[in-house]
Amino acid sequence: MTQQMRPSLDDPRVAIPADSTWYEPAPIPQTERQAEFLTLREGEMFVNMGPQHPSTHGVLRVIIKVNGEKVVDLDPVLGYLHRGVEKLCENADYHQAICYTDPLEYVSSLFCEAAPVAAFEKLMDVDVPRRAQYIRVLTMELNRIASHTLFQGWMALDLGGITPILWAFIERDEIVDMLAALTGQKLLYNYYRIGGVNGDLNHEFMSRLGTWMSRAAAQIDSNLALINENEIFVRRTRGLGVLDAKTALKMGVTGPNLRASGVPFDLRRDRPYLVYPELEFDVPTRDEGDSLARYLVRMDEIKQSIRIIDQVLHEMPDGPVMAKLPRLLRPRPGRAFGAVEGPRGVYGTYAISDGTDQPFRMRIHDPSFVHLQLVGPLTKGNLIADTMAVMASLDPVMGGVDK
Amino acid sequence: MDRRLAALLQEKFGERLLAPVRQRYDESEIRVALKDATDTLRTLHDDPAFRFEMLIDLCGVDTGEEMQVVYHLSSSTSGDWLRVIVPGLDRTAPRIASATFMWPGAEWMEREAYDMFGITFEGNRDLRRIYMPDDYRSYPLRKDFYLADDASRSPAAGVRNMERAGTPADATAATVLRKSPGV
Amino acid sequence: MAITRDPKFSNLPEVQPDGSVQSPATVGNTLWSTDDPRAYGGLPLEAHPNLELARYDATGDGRVDDARWGGALSAIPTKADVVLDLIRANSLWPLLSGLACCAIEMMSTATPKNDIDRWGMFPFRASPRQADVLIVAGTLTTKMAEPLIRLWEQMPEPKWVVAMGDCTCSGGRYKRSYSVVQGIDRVMPVDVYIPGCPPRPEGLIYGMMKLQQLVKDRRGHWPERAIGPTVPKGI
Numbered sequence A: 001m002t003q004q005m006r007p008s009l010d011d012p013r014v015a016i017p018a019d020s021t022w023y024e025p026a027p028i029p030q031t032e033r034q035a036e037f038l039t040l041r042e043g044e045m046f047v048n049m050g051p052q053h054p055s056t057h058g059v060l061r062v063i064i065k066v067n068g069e070k071v072v073d074l075d076p077v078l079g080y081l082h083r084g085v086e087k088l089c090e091n092a093d094y095h096q097a098i099c100y101t102d103p104l105e106y107v108s109s110l111f112c113e114a115a116p117v118a119a120f121e122k123l124m125d126v127d128v129p130r131r132a133q134y135i136r137v138l139t140m141e142l143n144r145i146a147s148h149t150l151f152q153g154w155m156a157l158d159l160g161g162i163t164p165i166l167w168a169f170i171e172r173d174e175i176v177d178m179l180a181a182l183t184g185q186k187l188l189y190n191y192y193r194i195g196g197v198n199g200d201l202n203h204e205f206m207s208r209l210g211t212w213m214s215r216a217a218a219q220i221d222s223n224l225a226l227i228n229e230n231e232i233f234v235r236r237t238r239g240l241g242v243l244d245a246k247t248a249l250k251m252g253v254t255g256p257n258l259r260a261s262g263v264p265f266d267l268r269r270d271r272p273y274l275v276y277p278e279l280e281f282d283v284p285t286r287d288e289g290d291s292l293a294r295y296l297v298r299m300d301e302i303k304q305s306i307r308i309i310d311q312v313l314h315e316m317p318d319g320p321v322m323a324k325l326p327r328l329l330r331p332r333p334g335r336a337f338g339a340v341e342g343p344r345g346v347y348g349t350y351a352i353s354d355g356t357d358q359p360f361r362m363r364i365h366d367p368s369f370v371h372l373q374l375v376g377p378l379t380k381g382n383l384i385a386d387t388m389a390v391m392a393s394l395d396p397v398m399g400g401v402d403k
Numbered sequence B: 001m002d003r004r005l006a007a008l009l010q011e012k013f014g015e016r017l018l019a020p021v022r023q024r025y026d027e028s029e030i031r032v033a034l035k036d037a038t039d040t041l042r043t044l045h046d047d048p049a050f051r052f053e054m055l056i057d058l059c060g061v062d063t064g065e066e067m068q069v070v071y072h073l074s075s076s077t078s079g080d081w082l083r084v085i086v087p088g089l090d091r092t093a094p095r096i097a098s099a100t101f102m103w104p105g106a107e108w109m110e111r112e113a114y115d116m117f118g119i120t121f122e123g124n125r126d127l128r129r130i131y132m133p134d135d136y137r138s139y140p141l142r143k144d145f146y147l148a149d150d151a152s153r154s155p156a157a158g159v160r161n162m163e164r165a166g167t168p169a170d171a172t173a174a175t176v177l178r179k180s181p182g183v
Numbered sequence C: 001m002a003i004t005r006d007p008k009f010s011n012l013p014e015v016q017p018d019g020s021v022q023s024p025a026t027v028g029n030t031l032w033s034t035d036d037p038r039a040y041g042g043l044p045l046e047a048h049p050n051l052e053l054a055r056y057d058a059t060g061d062g063r064v065d066d067a068r069w070g071g072a073l074s075a076i077p078t079k080a081d082v083v084l085d086l087i088r089a090n091s092l093w094p095l096l097s098g099l100a101c102c103a104i105e106m107m108s109t110a111t112p113k114n115d116i117d118r119w120g121m122f123p124f125r126a127s128p129r130q131a132d133v134l135i136v137a138g139t140l141t142t143k144m145a146e147p148l149i150r151l152w153e154q155m156p157e158p159k160w161v162v163a164m165g166d167c168t169c170s171g172g173r174y175k176r177s178y179s180v181v182q183g184i185d186r187v188m189p190v191d192v193y194i195p196g197c198p199p200r201p202e203g204l205i206y207g208m209m210k211l212q213q214l215v216k217d218r219r220g221h222w223p224e225r226a227i228g229p230t231v232p233k234g235i
Helices: A032-038 A085-090 A094-101 A106-124 A130-158 A163-183 A203-228 A231-237 A245-251 A291-315 A367-379 A384-394 A398-402 B003-016 B034-046 B106-117 C049-059 C071-075 C080-090 C101-110 C142-154 C166-170 C201-217
Strands: A005-007 A015-017 A044-049 A061-067 A070-077 A334-341 A346-353 A359-365 B022-024 B027-031 B054-062 B067-074 B081-089 B095-097 B120-122 C133-137 C160-164 C192-194
Touching: A032 A070, A061 A384, A070 A367, A070 A384, A085 A094, A085 A359, A094 A106, A094 A359, A106 A130, A106 A334, A106 A346, A106 A359, A106 C101, A130 A163, A130 A203, A130 A291, A130 A384, A163 A203, A163 C101, A203 A231, A203 A291, A231 A291, A231 A384, A245 A367, A291 A384, A334 B022, A334 B081, A346 B054, A346 B067, A359 B054, A367 A384, A367 A398, A367 B106, B003 B027, B003 B034, B034 B067, B034 B081, B034 B095, B054 B106, B081 B095, B106 B120, C080 C201, C101 C133, C101 C160, C101 C201, C133 C142, C160 C166, C160 C201, C166 C192, C192 C201
Parallel strands: B027 B081, B095 B120, C133 C160, C160 C192
Antiparallel strands: A005 A015, A044 A061, A061 A070, A334 A346, A346 A359, B022 B027, B054 B067, B067 B081
16 A cells, blocks of 8 residues: 655655654544544544643543533543553562552552552451551651642642742652651652561651651641632632532542542541541541642641641550561461552552462552543533643542553 | 341342352452342442442452452441452453443443453443553453463562573683672 | 463473573463554564654764864864763753653652752753653553654654663563563663662762763764663673
């Protein structure tokens, strides 16, 4: 089949195919929904927000069908970061499997470890020492604050503000350096073990934590004042992407996105784990369900996390930080589901053991995966720029989405 | 053992359950046959006694002999969690009815189960691959899909990693046996 | 539960019970085939539609070496080289190509605590047409390989590639995975490798300083590009 060639516009001596750009030809729809998406009516066209784009959520490709500037439909294409973690975990030890789960939601890495650790501890009937439980809660809440601070910066960056992301990274770097003093790593901590944590708190960590706690609340308030009172930010996000409670429940939404729609569902309250039953904290909920509400819920959660950290520091008991376990872990055959309330929602691991030293199936449920389905329905009828606002307010992390 | 929930499940679904209601750690678990799956899920969703309106997770499991689809349900009003296992899907052509009628958010989770196992969800309007490229032909999480150097199941059963085939051809005892600690 | 060995996978090696060394398990590609006729050497190289640009590249017509005076004046050894290299080295604009976790550390390098703006590298360009260096930060999967190579090809010369993180150096912790490219040097020439999972921002800065040295010495892979692992034999 001879192909029509035409001279390139960059340089007339170069010939390129006449009918298309380098990109793939018009796709043949394989499913009903895809056929509906690929049908173009009068005045509509596709805009491709490719896997590389200035939004910092990661490699997500969004094909937007627009009519002028208004979004008619949206099709996210995933898989650009699919690393095959579930398959790799099936061929690894239980300890190694925890290591593989770290980089899934890389900004909230401790939650990604906590869920499989919880599932495996259920499978193996392990009692975690009290001090280790308190340390886990402390580090998880610190990680939650770091993640929400980063969300704040990213949301502002996606809406065009450059300053908040720099401030957010300053905040995050403080917390993360503290955790690095404790765990040895800045991002992928690899700190939780089956039966406890890897090492006890040390002096460096405690001194940094003290310094940070003394001015954390004031610093966060000043950061908030920069954004919350910014008219552009508020007018762009208020009333955008309203998600009502019924739809949210049907779409499987959890976490701050659900709480911003009025459903006060928080795993730390409804299905408490570790030492959360003994801690006093509120679950911030809002009713509007728009992007601004999702943003404000997360900011309220930062304050609650500081409250939890305060209580944990006061009540931290002494004792070992790791249970005595054999080196080679072979649980009985069984199934367990371990879930934690991560900064994005319910992060769960469903582990099936067949009696050997490797998990038979380790299914990881990531909340960002479910939330990304919402981008299409929530952006319909809005402008292209609102796609980013909605996506930023849902706070997806592509590492977890793509596993 | 959550006796209240177990009794309720036994009463509503008695004859449809393939096994007695199990309590795994802090979660109840039931098994229903393939043909009863949709009705069971609809009852669990609609019935005011249960009100499992949150679908937490939907995944596929390949046991080597059959395939299963596992639903994790939760209630936002009561604190109940339930696992529904639907065993008995054929490994060569697994098909099951889709749950997107009740939970539209299951669409992508079913796409993932299709991509990884090949399970066809009848009624899912968008059943195409989600992680792998569209022209990929294998289903990676099946048990007969082997990673390149995992012919054995345990990492230390004598199969060397692909990148470490053995000692190099020009190795001598002097180079192989380390006498000093490395730098 | 019995997992019986499917006879169509008989090319996989048996397990040696005494732990003796085996030849590497290479699995031939009998499991699937692709619909794209261009893949895996399907088309002869000359017929490949993407090679127009490569053929044009080989003629050398588009190569403009602006460090040299043109024509008869090229006999003059110029200090413009030095100045141009200094300019290039001190304002290397990276392309925003953060794929995974290393992207967070890359962003952390750009932020005030580890400020890479000191070396002029703060403007992370979103468009490849305006970027100098492609810092591949994060795991490269087979699906993302094509967009990334397209990005790299769209960057105008001079351009450099920095492999940040273990996943881009060699596949990292995803060494046995079915969908991860085992190191980006399988698909593009790499100038600087920065190991770490993720490398600390100081590590990235050190790597970028090494890149600056490469730029000033005119080492590195541009313009004599090689694709493939560039570790010399005997290592």
